Amino acid sequence: MQVHFIAIGGSAMHNLALALEHKGYIITGSDDVIFEPSKSRLEQKGLLPEAFGWFPEKIHDKLNAVILGMHAKPDNPELHKAKELGLRIYSYPEFLYEQSKYKTRVVIGGSHGKTTITSMILHVLNYHDIEVDYMVGAQLEGFDRMVHLTEENDFIVLEGDEYLSSPIDRRPKFHLYQPNIALLSGIAWDHINVFPTFENYVEQFQIFVDGIVRGGSITYNEEDLEVKKVVEKTENSIRKFAYGTPNYRVEDGETLLDTPEGEMPIEVFGKHNLNNLAGAKWICQNMGVDEDDFYEAITSFKGASKRLEKIAESSGKVAYKDFAHSPSKVRATTMAVREQYPNRKLIACLELHTYSSLNANFLKEYDGALNAADEALVFYSPEAVKIKQLEEVTSAQIENALNRQDVKIFTDADAFKTYLFDKEFDDSVLLLMSSGNYGGLDFEKIESVFG
CATH class of the missing domain: 3.40.1190.10 (Mur-like, catalytic domain)
Incomplete structure (x- = not known):
């Protein structure tokens, strides 16, 4: 079986490519950008594209299947060529x-x-x-x-x-x-x-x-x-x-x-x-x-990666990161940490990173989501709002949405990092919730602070 991946670098797509390679399939793929860890994992198996970009010449009639990733656009030139040749085009779930x-x-x-x-x-x-x-x-x-x-x-x-x-x-x-x-x-x-x-x-x-x-x-x-x-x-x-x-x-x-x-x-x-x-x-x-x-x-299950994952702990202080970003997940995760550490100060950080969370009309769904925390911090990038072509979100809207006037809101990644690394965390729990990375937060430095 010969299978070509359009947008091979995605988290799901590159794992499927690795699984099919392990099964004995011949795999090729393309993408316009590939980040870690996908890049290293594909490279290790010889599946990393030689150059980034879209190359219609990679599409030929010997292919048994073309798998199309969400990252690709409907007018992708490789997709166009596959349609021209009448190849079987699958989505990932198909x-x-x-x-x-x-x-x-x-x-x-x-x-x-x-x-x-x-x-x-x-x-x-x-x-x-x-x-x-x-x-x-x-x-x-x-x-x-x-x-x-x-x-x-x-x-x-x-x-x-x-x-x-x-x-x-x-x-x-x-x-x-x-x-x-x-x-x-x-x-x-x-x-x-x-x-x-x-x-x-x-x-x-x-x-x-x-x-x-x-x-x-x-x-x-x-x-x-x-x-x-x-x-x-x-x-x-x-x-x-x-x-x-x-x-x-x-x-x-x-x-x-x-x-x-x-x-x-x-x-x-x-x-x-x-x-x-x-x-x-x-x-x-x-x-x-x-x-x-x-x-x-x-009893030995420690959790999935980025799901209430303990990243550092020392006497009297502990730090967790979690993929939580939707209102229900943020609320449940914050409550879970509060219940587990009832006598420690809970510092909960939330990055508004997804299309939904940066939408002014959707923000109200976060009402009370951080109430279980002693201190609430919110980071979002105005640049991300522009990229998603959304209306500008204001600090006042976020305060009102969370129904919490003492929330500290950061729009500058460096200011957020400085505030975090200057804090004393004795007898505290730090909870970092995001599907992003707070504009490049160094999690290894977090480990050193708590180590």
């Missing part, structure tokens, strides 16, 4: 379905928690040496890649993203997977550039549930009212398994989970992560892992 249409597809969907739940499931299966194919949205400890594909494995576990499939396929990715076993963790409005109303956004999850293979199952978070409505509304002939947050308590900075065998210490913390754990347990049981084996494995 190709994953093609690779898994004879397998049992386990798809984890939801506005939040899907990466963590998928990661928990894969950790448990890996712990018990159960081989499955998979695609997950974060790097996991003990796994070489974020995508793994084989001919022989019976199951594939897929993180079901609701964002668009490709520049020429406007369907959400998780509509294409046709799950046999599905999970829905939560619904909280996001991606307003694609789904301009909450009703339109919720509709995508209804389509997801309605698209589960007849006779399949949906495991769902019954504590989320929107999720419950969507599952109850479906007329699909599927089995329904509800889950909720299990009993737990926090003692001296340690989370103890209530299990049939008594209290068990676990590495992850926060109500939302315990809720995620309950969902992961149901899915693992549907895949043949019994409850005792699940608990044995989950």
Whole structure:
């Protein structure tokens, strides 16, 4: 099989390229820019393009497939050539379905928690040496890649993203997977550039549930009212398994989970992560892992990369980074850290980086999101607002949206870094939430401050 990737450098795309190379496919690709770690990982396997840019001559009739990434534009010259030659053009999720249409597809969907739940499931299966194919949205400890594909494995576990499939396929990715076993963790409005109303956004999850293979199952978070409505509304002939947050308590900075065998210490913390754990347990049981084996494995799960990831700790101070950027994630993450460290000062930093978070009309969704923090800092780049062609966001709008007048707002990356590195962090917790990097924040320096 010869496969060409248009926009090979993306996080998802380069992992799929590596997975297919590992499977024995002949891989080529192009991109106009490739950042780390994609660049080094592609280079290591000889898949890094010799030059950046788009080269129609790379497209030829010997190719079995062309995979189109979201980073490419609809008028991409390589895409145009592929259409001219009548080649089979796949979006990323279309190709994953093609690779898994004879397998049992386990798809984890939801506005939040899907990466963590998928990661928990894969950790448990890996712990018990159960081989499955998979695609997950974060790097996991003990796994070489974020995508793994084989001919022989019976199951594939897929993180079901609701964002668009490709520049020429406007369907959400998780509509294409046709799950046999599905999970829905939560619904909280996001991606307003694609789904301009909450009703339109919720509709995508209804389509997801309605698209589960007849006779399949949906495991769902019954504590989320929107999720419950969507599952109850479906007329699909599927089995329904509800889950909720299990009993737990926090003692001296340690989370103890209530299990049939008594209290068990676990590495992850926060109500939302315990809720995620309950969902992961149901899915693992549907895949043949019994409850005792699940608990044995989950004790060693430390979390997915950038999901409440501890980056530094020393006596009396600790720092975490988290991918949280949408209002529900920011609220849940801040509350989780507050609960875990009730007697320490919590300094919560949020970067407004996405299209939704920089939209003045969407900002109100952040109402109270940082209330659990003792000190709240917000960074955003006015340049990013211009690039996204949005109206200028003001400090007053952010204060009003967060409903917090003492929030410190930074628009200059250097000023934010100076403020942060001049602080005393004794008896404190620093929480850095962003899908960006605060204009080039040196996380190694954070480690040295806390080391």
